[in-house]
Structure formats: C-alpha cells, structure tokens
Amino acid sequence: MEDTPALLPSLLIAVAAGAGAWLLRRSWQGKTQQTGLVAAGWLLIAAATILPAWLLGPARGPFIALAIVSTAALAIVAANYSVRQAKARAARESLAPEPSDRATTKWRETLRWLLAGPIGMIAAMGVGIAYAALVPGEQQTRLVVGGMIVPVIWGGCMAWTLADNRILRATAVLTGVAIVSFTAAIVKGFA
Numbered sequence: 001m002e003d004t005p006a007l008l009p010s011l012l013i014a015v016a017a018g019a020g021a022w023l024l025r026r027s028w029q030g031k032t033q034q035t036g037l038v039a040a041g042w043l044l045i046a047a048a049t050i051l052p053a054w055l056l057g058p059a060r061g062p063f064i065a066l067a068i069v070s071t072a073a074l075a076i077v078a079a080n081y082s083v084r085q086a087k088a089r090a091a092r093e094s095l096a097p098e099p100s101d102r103a104t105t106k107w108r109e110t111l112r113w114l115l116a117g118p119i120g121m122i123a124a125m126g127v128g129i130a131y132a133a134l135v136p137g138e139q140q141t142r143l144v145v146g147g148m149i150v151p152v153i154w155g156g157c158m159a160w161t162l163a164d165n166r167i168l169r170a171t172a173v174l175t176g177v178a179i180v181s182f183t184a185a186i187v188k189g190f191a
Contacts, residue, residue: 006064009055013048013065017072020044025076045069108167115170120157123174124150126181133185 023041027034048069052061132146161170 006056006060009052009061010064010068013052013068014072016044016048016051017069018076020048021073021076025080045073111167111171112161115161115167115174116158119171119174119178120161121154123157123178123181124152124154126178126185127153130181130185133188 020041020043023037023044027037027041049062049065052065055061056064128146128150131149132142135142135145157174161167161174164170
C-alpha cells in the first residue's frame with residue numbers, strides 16, 4: 001500500500017476550514033441572522049473534514065482533517081483577539097470578594113459553617129458510598145476509590161459553600177446530593 005503525500009490535501013483542508021470558520025465568524029458578528037453564511041461555513045467545514053477520507057485514506061484522512069480544521073478555526077478566532085479594558089465596578093473591585101467583605105448575619109454564618117463542615121462531609125460520604133455500591137468492579141477497589149473520593153469532594157463542598165453568596169442554593173444542592181446518593185446506595189446495596 002502506497003502512502004499518498006499529505007501536503008497538498010492538508011493545505012486544501014486548511015484553506016477550506018479557514019474559509020468556513022471565517023464565514024461562521026462573520027455571520028455571528030452581524031446583528032441580523034445570515035443563514036446563507038452559516039450554511040456555507042458549515043458546508044465548507046464538513047467538506048474539509050469528509051473529503052480527505054478519499055484522498056488520504058479512511059483512517060489517516062479524518063484524523064488529519066480534524067486536527068487541521070480545529071487549528072484553522074482557532075487561528076481565525078485568535079486573529080481577531082483584542083484585549084479590552086475591564087469595566088469599573090462600583091460596589092467592589094474583585095470578582096470574588098473575601099467572605100469577610102460580604103454582609104452577613106449570625107444565622108448565615110452558622111449555616112455556612114454547617115454546610116462547609118458536617119453537611120458537606122455527609123454529602124461527600126454519600127457520594128463515596130454510592131460510588132462503592134454502584135460502580136462495577138472488585139469490592140476492594142470500589143471501597144478504596146470511594147474512600148479516596150470523599151476528602152476531595154468534601155474539600156470542593158467547603159470551597160463552594162464558603163465562596164458562594166447564595167447560601168440557600170448551596171443548602172439545597174448539598175442536601176439533595178446527600179439524599180440522592182445515600183438513597184441510591186441503599187437501594188442498590190453493596191453486594
């Protein structure tokens with residue numbers, strides 16, 4: 001079996017994919033919907049992905065095409081990259097203020113402490129136990145991996161509840177995760 005040179009088909013793929021990405025970008029920048037540009041852009045990208053299968057072979061062609069199409073589209077997007085000045089924020093300077101900068105009450109502090117500590121731990125344990133009960137595999141492996149998941153998820157719960165300003169959303173999510181995971185583990189059992 002003789003390999004065909006990939007340079008010319010690769011250049012054709014890059015040109016077609018670049019033109020398709022440019023048409024898509026141009027259609028999305030306009031205020032009115034331009035379906036003709038969208039259709040032409042996707043048609044060029046599809047042709048640049050499918051056509052190399054005949055030119056370069058069924059295994060090598062799509063692989064080369066997907067790599068070049070994504071690189072060409074990224075180059076089109078990166079060519080129009082510009083750095084804009086951030087808008088001045090009136091209330092705060094940072095996107096993520098320190099917890100001490102937020103207005104708080106005693107019940108919010110208590111609920112945040114409970115969510116970061118015991119409730120987050122219970123939700124993390126529920127996920128670990130559900131993993132050990134529901135995932136197929138050897139029992140020892142499931143137990144070890146389920147046990148190793150717990151501190152990682154607990155840390156994520158702590159970080160999320162301490163950073164999130166909407167404390168009731170965190171309460172609902174962590175309580176729901178704990179209930180669903182323990183219920184799933186109980187229904188399935190460990191066997």
